[in-house]
Amino acid sequence: MKKLVNSIILAVLLFFAGNNILIAQVSAVYGGGAIYNSNTSINELRSSGFNTVIVWTLHIESTGKINFNYDFDLIDNGQYIGGNDPESGNFVNNLARLKQAPTSVNRIEFGIGAAGAQTFNVLKSFYESEGFGPGTTIYKNFKKLRETFPMVDAINNDDEVTYDLASTVAFTKMLASLGFKNAIVPYNRDSFWRSLVQQVNAAYPGNVDRNYIQCYAGGAGNNPCQTKWDFGITNIGGRWGASNRESPSQIQNVMQNWKNSCSSKAGGGFIWIYDEFDNTPQTAQYANAINTAFQNTPPPPPTNTSGNLARSAQVSVSSQYSANYSGSKAIDGIKQQHNNGEWASNGEKLPKIRLTWNQPVSVNKIILYDRPNATDGVGGGILYFSDGSQVPVDFLFNNGQGKEFTFNSKTITWVQLDVTDGINSLNNGLSEFEVYGSSGGSSSSSNVALNNSSITASSQYPNNAFSKEKVADGIVGKHGNGEWASNGESNPYVQINWNSAYTINKVVLFDRPNATDKINGGTLTFSDGSRINVAALPNNGAAKEITFANKTVTAVRFTVTNGSGYNVGLSEFQVFGTNALRKSQQPKQETITENTNQTNSKVSTFPNPFKNLVNVMLPVNKKYTSAEVYNLTGQLILKQTISEGQNALEFNFKNVARSSIYLLRLTNDKESTMHKLIRK
Structure with missing residues (x-):
């Protein structure tokens, strides 16, 4: 069995030192067999300090079948077949566990190709014979890869054989259309890689976001400070770590020199290859070498919350996990930090939280922050106000980002969030609950x-x-x-x-x-x-x-x-x-409209959940002019123009890449409203 793995990846690691959360640059490691067949390796990587794991490597056979490192098959004819091979072990679950808290890993990439591999020759043949559009062999297989491994963020291109620009650009654009980020791991041919990055990012701005430069073996003369590797994306230099290679202290010195020489270019480091030092103290030592060389910097200062009325409210909740996860943590000003400043319910998938003020307040905006972990998630809810009105809440971002809900100003004494759709776990809650407007019932700025x-x-x-x-x-x-x-x-x-x-x-x-x-x-x-x-x-x-x-x-x-x-x-x-x-x-504003209990002002979707077809009934008094459907990455999937007097739409998702949740955006000349569609 091949045990090797190549260059590294990704970025911005949040890791903890006492109660202070710091931001590190890219700290990555390549790993192969040690990842898919060892639970102890998964746990070691989660606690290692690496923030990126590159799982090495995918190969494409002449039939279009995707295998992992020639050890076992993964995808064939648009179907996942990896579970049929006992050597694959718990591959899908193990990759998901890499990101489960507590962990330092926040990005996973699949490597593709390798020295001597024919993968990109195969891709060139498919490009010339049928292309990479929807319904083609390669598209169907990578679409299924995306669906089977949603925890994988990016594809890491390690072509060291073919270097065919037209087919590689087309393949990389296809990956971008499926929701993958892309990264490259070159050691030579800088002009080829420069053209690839420029052409893909011209079509999908920012999609190719990492340049993992091999600075060992055939790339021993490389370093991330060289002008030839400046493609306008993050440069991450890699070294080969193992007991018979460079030690952690040697690699730290090399990477420290890179940082001192070109801090604006060198965005982190990676280690090749985990399989040669897995389940040894060197794993954490190599991660620490990178994190020390690329010194941590404090995160951006928190947003000024002087106008956040939640800070003066009393909090009541349906339950709390412990005093460290009490309801008051939802208004303490600490957000986007897992296990710090969070309210967590006690065994509830659908908890409730209410903020109450001693005097009336005028509010027109609420920002909700989910608990940033892969286990607990708010998939939907309702905001209830003391004036009897309500505002629907669609899914909250699970990466620490706030979700904003704006509405016409209302004077209230309390607001309550009821979670109506919980994802995964039994300790749903919030990192932060912010309410904006003005106290005393006066109107606020907008x-x-x-x-x-x-x-x-x-x-x-x-x-x-x-x-x-x-x-x-x-x-x-x-x-x-x-x-x-x-x-x-x-x-x-x-x-x-x-x-x-x-x-x-x-x-x-x-x-x-x-x-x-x-x-x-x-x-x-x-x-x-x-x-x-x-x-x-x-x-x-x-x-x-x-x-x-x-x-x-x-x-x-x-x-x-x-x-x-x-x-x-x-x-x-x-x-x-x-x-x-x-x-x-x-x-005109992008708002979430309120429920008014008037049948002529409601949008109805049915069936919802749906399989392939969903119908939309439009209120007669809204005069919507366009309907757009987006997936959760923000990609526009379907669009219809609404004619004057039209009050019914039908969307067919048969040929749309499968996702569990979509957002329907309806627009008229005064507002846009968002509605959640669930596909079963």
Whole structure:
């Protein structure tokens, strides 16, 4: 059996030191047979300190069948057959366990190809004979791979034989369309890899996000600081670790030199190969060598929560796991940290939490943060308010990112979240429950970027999905959905303009949440001539809030002055203040509409859950003009234009890649509403 594994991967490890959570750069390891056939290896990797595991390696046979390392078959003719081979052990479950808390692993990649392997010659033949479109052999098999291994984030390209650009670009784009990220692990042919990255990322911005450079064996002369490897994505240099190779201390010294020489290029390190030191103290020592060389830096400062009314509320919950997971933890200001500042219920899949105030408060926005672990998840719920109204809650992000729900301002004394759809475990809860508005029942400022504004920008990516208007569409923190991306710019600008003056006192910026395009600094310029410098934006989907004394303006521009990447832009540009608009001129917003118990204002979907066909009945008073269906990665799956007077739609998912949950977005000239579709 082949026991080897190649270069590394991924990024941004959150690991714990006492109660302080720190962010490390990429700390990766390649591993093969030791991963799929050993429970002790899985547990060792979870506690190792590596944040990325590259499972090495997939091969494609002449029939299109996918096997793992020539040890056992995985996928054939669009079906998973790995469970038929006793040597595969608990392969699927073991990979899932790598990410189960407590763990340091937050990214898993499948390697594909190897020195001497014919995989990419096979791919070239399939490309020339039938291509990689839906229904083709390769598409069906990798679609099933995606469905069988949802815990795998990326495919790690280790072509060392074929180097055919046309077929490799097409194959990599197909993987991107299926929801995989892509990474490369070169040791030579830099011009080939540069072209691959540029062509794929032109079609799928930020998809190829890691360059794992082999700096050993045939690539011994390489290092991540060399200009030839600068493709505008994260460079991660790799070394060969084992008792008869380089020691942890030697590798730490090499990687420390990389960091000192080119900290802006060297984004971490990887070790080849786990199979040669598995279940020894060296596993943790090699991880520590990388993490020490690429010194941890504090996370971005928390978002200013001075306007968060939840902090002054009393909390009651249906249950709590222990005092360390009490209901009060949901409003303590600590979020996005597993096992720190979380409310966890005691054995409940569908718990409840209520916030109560001693005096009336006016609210128009709630942000919910799920517990960021792979075991507990909120799949849906309802927000109930003391005024008798309610707002449906669709799934919460399980990666620490907040989910925002906006609605017309309402004056209340309490709000309650009832979880109605729990995913997996029996200790569902929240990391944080934020409520925004104003105390005393007065009206609050709103995001006036949504109010009859026009947008100008230095450039925009040619695909309309990344147009400048996306900075003010209400979609926040979703990579590939609702983002403005510039066209080949590292330091672009975008400007919001109004026809009448607004008095503003806060701007909130959201970077594009990918590891390729980053905003490390910028400037806000206002039409009154004033300017404010802006520090680095968080790159994980979190907000960067800038507050200032009231200023009355008709425009505000954000200029990136220190950006990295080819398509720097923003997920959202929010501006908060007050205006004198008449009610009939209220802004178009991306909102979750409230249930009103009026049959002519409800959207009905049936059957739901559905198998392939789902019907949508539209309310007669909404006059929706378009219907779009997205998967949970934010990819647009289906779209229909709604004619005037049309009140029924039918969507056929027969040829759509299977997922358990989709989001239906209905839009008219005043609002957009989101509705969850469940496929069984």
